[in-house]
Amino acid sequence: MCSVGDENFETEEEKCMPAGGKITLANTKCNKCRENDPIVVLRSKDAYCEACFLAGATHKFKALLGKHKLIRPNDKVLIHHQIGHPSTALLHFLRCGLDLTTHKKLRFDVIFVYVEDNSQFTVDYRKEVLKKIENEIKLFKFVIKFVSFNDYIVNNNKLGDIVDNPDNLTLNEDDKININNIFVSKLNKTNKNDILHIKKRNLLIEIAKNLNCKFILTPEISSDIASQLLGEISLGRGSHVPIDTGFCDDRNQDVKILRPLRLFDMKELAFYNKLNSLDPISIKQTEINPYSSVQDLMKKFVNDLQVNYPATVTTIMKTGDKLAINDNGKQKCQLCMGPILNSNEELSSAESTSFSHWVSTQKPDNSKEKSRQEKYDSILKHYKVSENNNYCYSCKKIEGSIKS
Amino acid sequence: MPLCSANCGSNAILKRPKTGDALCKECFFEAFENEVHFTITKARLFEPGKTVAIAASGGKDSTVLAYVLKLLNEKFKYNLKLVLLSIDEGITGYRDDSLDTVKKNRDDYEMPLKIMSYKDLYGWTMDEIVAEIGRKNNCTFCGVFRRQALDRGANLLKVDYLATGHNADDIAETVLMNILRGDLARLNRCTSIITDSGDGIPRVKPLKYTYEKEIVMYAYFRKLIYFSTECVFAPNAYRGHARVLLKDLEKIDPSVIMNIIQSGESLKVNETANMPTLTKCSRCNYVSSQTVCKACVLLEGLNKGLPRLGIGKSSKVKRILEENEKKNCDSTSCCRTNNCKKDIEGVEKCTDKLSSVNLIK
Ligand SMILES: [Zn+2]
Ligand SMILES: [Zn+2]
Ligand SMILES: [Zn+2]
Numbered sequence: 050m051c052s053v054g055d056e057n058f059e060t061e062e063e064k065c066m067p068a069g070g071k072i073t074l075a076n077t078k079c080n081k082c083r084e085n086d087p088i089v090v091l092r093s094k095d096a097y098c099e100a101c102f103l104a105g106a107t108h109k110f111k112a113l114l115g116k117h118k119l120i121r122p123n124d125k126v127l128i129h130h131q132i133g134h135p136s137t138a139l140l141h142f143l144r145c146g147l148d149l150t151t152h153k154k155l156r157f158d159v160i161f162v163y164v165e166d167n168s169q170f171t172v173d174y175r176k177e178v179l180k181k182i183e184n185e186i187k188l189f190k191f192v193i194k195f196v197s198f199n200d201y202i203v204n205n206n207k208l209g210d211i212v213d214n215p216d217n218l219t220l221n222e223d224d225k226i227n228i229n230n231i232f233v234s235k236l237n238k239t240n241k242n243d244i245l246h247i248k249k250r251n252l253l254i255e256i257a258k259n260l261n262c263k264f265i266l267t268p269e270i271s272s273d274i275a276s277q278l279l280g281e282i283s284l285g286r287g288s289h290v291p292i293d294t295g296f297c298d299d300r301n302q303d304v305k306i307l308r309p310l311r312l313f314d315m316k317e318l319a320f321y322n323k324l325n326s327l328d329p330i331s332i333k334q335t336e337i338n339p340y341s342s343v344q345d346l347m348k349k350f351v352n353d354l355q356v357n358y359p360a361t362v363t364t365i366m367k368t369g370d371k372l373a374i375n376d377n378g379k380q381k382c383q384l385c386m387g388p389i390l391n392s393n394e395e396l397s398s399a400e401s402t403s404f405s406h407w408v409s410t411q412k413p414d415n416s417k418e419k420s421r422q423e424k425y426d427s428i429l430k431h432y433k434v435s436e437n438n439n440y441c442y443s444c445k446k447i448e449g450s451i452k453s
Numbered sequence: 454m455p456l457c458s459a460n461c462g463s464n465a466i467l468k469r470p471k472t473g474d475a476l477c478k479e480c481f482f483e484a485f486e487n488e489v490h491f492t493i494t495k496a497r498l499f500e501p502g503k504t505v506a507i508a509a510s511g512g513k514d515s516t517v518l519a520y521v522l523k524l525l526n527e528k529f530k531y532n533l534k535l536v537l538l539s540i541d542e543g544i545t546g547y548r549d550d551s552l553d554t555v556k557k558n559r560d561d562y563e564m565p566l567k568i569m570s571y572k573d574l575y576g577w578t579m580d581e582i583v584a585e586i587g588r589k590n591n592c593t594f595c596g597v598f599r600r601q602a603l604d605r606g607a608n609l610l611k612v613d614y615l616a617t618g619h620n621a622d623d624i625a626e627t628v629l630m631n632i633l634r635g636d637l638a639r640l641n642r643c644t645s646i647i648t649d650s651g652d653g654i655p656r657v658k659p660l661k662y663t664y665e666k667e668i669v670m671y672a673y674f675r676k677l678i679y680f681s682t683e684c685v686f687a688p689n690a691y692r693g694h695a696r697v698l699l700k701d702l703e704k705i706d707p708s709v710i711m712n713i714i715q716s717g718e719s720l721k722v723n724e725t726a727n728m729p730t731l732t733k734c735s736r737c738n739y740v741s742s743q744t745v746c747k748a749c750v751l752l753e754g755l756n757k758g759l760p761r762l763g764i765g766k767s768s769k770v771k772r773i774l775e776e777n778e779k780k781n782c783d784s785t786s787c788c789r790t791n792n793c794k795k796d797i798e799g800v801e802k803c804t805d806k807l808s809s810v811n812l813i814k
């Protein structure tokens with residue numbers, strides 16, 4: 050039934066998604082100091098001069114870390130390094146914060162890790178990329194370790210070598226085929242992305258434990274968070290939204306994952322890098338069909354919003370921030386480690402789907418003597434909700450497809 | 454040709470988007486009906502002996518809802534009194550055909566039919582309102598009047614339940630829309646199968662877990678007569694985006710619809726979101742969040758020759774609104790009386806055509 054008009058909008062303008070404004074830099078002053086000429090417009094509305102922009106970015110980074118007061122002095126923190134503007138900006142934020150001599154100095158120890166997962170490329174190219182990463186980190190005088198994602202998957206989720214020199218990483222031309230052979234061939238691309246995402250997170254936690262780090266910093270920015278959130282909702286992980294997209298993922302007792310860049314957008318960090326004369330290393334982009342998986346579609350959807358309706362990206366994040374982890378059950382999922390919900394009396398979508406599958410596979414009873422009620426009762430009598438409590442709703446579906 | 458998943462020996466004629474199973478016609482009927490019965494009993498939607506008004510638009514959802522409720526009521530002895538409730542907005546050419554369809558439902562299913570017209574309820578037809586206000590803002594009127602009309606009708610009929618044809622696709626779309634809007638309160642309750650609009654008449658959704666595509670297939674194979682058009686009222690921008698997104702998601706993996714409902718059912722809102730407390734409208738006594746309900750404010754404007762009253766909040770807001778409309782909301786801001794127009798971003802609205810359905814040739 051059509052639901053148009055069910056929303057109870059108070060006014061007509063509430064129905065419109067706010068479009069990005071078209072501020073021009075001419076004839077305006079910096080939003081912050083109200084003195085200098087602005088050089089950048091953020092979120093299509095706020096204009097800043099160079100000094101205020103840089104101060105604002107640094108403040109935003111520290112404020113989010115400081116607000117949660119999770120990291121204590123001398124804690125060891127693992128930084129999940131990736132390729133692109135966010136990670137390069139993170140390098141700079143950290144270097145500056147650690148080098149300060151004022152009370153604002155960051156007081157924890159950092160160690161970087163790069164998880165090699167470029168099996169779509171040739172070994173030569175992959176080695177080239179690793180060298181570039183090593184050089185970028187050296188520039189900031191940080192220490193970086195390298196780990197092969199393929200090894201972890203192929204060796205049945207066992208953490209392999211953590212190496213200092215990227216030359217010591219074993220790379221094979223058929224890494225991609227090996228990964229596919231293990232479990233991925235039976236899954237559609239959506240579930241494959243999902244399980245690889247989970248495995249990568251599990252691997253990072255293993256690495257952190259091995260290196261005695263209590264925290265991991267990851268470089269997701271606002272559009273990553275928004276598309277992740279919509280993706281989680283679409284995979285049935287609504288109850289996990291706070292740990293999957295919030296500032297702190299504390300599903301593991303020993304290691305917490307923090308997302309310090311989640312309030313930044315790409316333009317902001319690209320500009321930050323530009324003003325600091327930082328040029329992130331580049332890597333070949335593989336063409337991705339946005340309609341090939343839920344995650345790819347959500348990336349496209351959020352990127353389009355970012356261009357046309359940037360305020361809506363912020364709204365999606367704020368929606369997520371107002372959700373609480375639903376952990377009425379004590380048990381944790383064996384795959385994603387998120388809490389498994391206790392099924393209560395109420396009919397749920399999961400149960401409806403499992404009943405639908407059940408009635409679709411029951412041999413019809415064509416006896417004339419039995420009433421419809423009697424036939425239904427006998428179908429229901431043999432119907433049992435599968436009490437597999439090792440996995441959450443979404444992981445149960447993935448496990449089901451792998452086993453089938 | 455694949456065999457029916459139920460092992461009946463027949464060839465399958467369709468693949469179920471909900472589960473991926475292939476079914477023959479007879480097994481599909483039985484599965485479809487058993488599932489709605491499962492939903493009704495498991496969620497305890499109705500008490501025996503009560504009266505249920507079925508919101509009937511003549512469209513596929515309400516036609517299938519009326520047919521299935523009648524069938525289940527007889528086969529499973531719900532002991533319910535079923536009546537059809539229709540709204541006539543008074544849009545020339547729009548309701549004429551669909552109301553004929555509802556009248557056909559009334560005769561075929563032997564259920565009493567009550568048609569409430571905007572003229573009866575508000576003193577104005579939509580045509581008259583459009584003539585007064587122009588096409589630009591009449592969505593506000595349709596939305597507010599339409600919603601109240603069903604509730605008022607249910608009240609006048611003194612029924613115990615109002616059953617609507619909202620299907621799984623509608624619920625999933627609403628979850629996505631509420632995330633885009635940041636409406637925590639509605640996000641929290643939009644997946645409820647029973648909602649209370651404050652007047653003691655529960656609104657229930659027996660087709661909550663039923664895919665729109667399966668509703669179309671059911672109507673098609675049962676040869677049910679329904680008025681084949683989508684709502685002519687354009688969705689707001691958020692719903693429009695949510696709708697396009699959901700259609701794209703469904704093409705990638707149809708089980709996403711049930712996933713989104715599962716997410717909606719299992720998420721928990723952190724802080725108590727601000728839900729307006731309900732009182733009664735001082736004019737019409739209807740349940741409202743304001744002392745004078747939105748419908749009465751709009752009516753006041755119409756009757757006093759100030760039809761824009763209650764649409765914008767201030768002149769500034771109005772100006773912004775008009776600019777916005779010019780810029781981005783062109784296609785979503787006015788009601789259209791033509792059927793089957795392209796929705797925003799080029800998505801076909803007519804999803805009830807069989808071309809989009811998983812028939813096995
Ligand atoms: Zn300034
Ligand atoms: Zn899980
Ligand atoms: Zn069959």
Ligand SMILES: [Zn+2]
Pocket residue numbers: 734735736737738739745746747748749
């Ligand atoms: Zn009123």
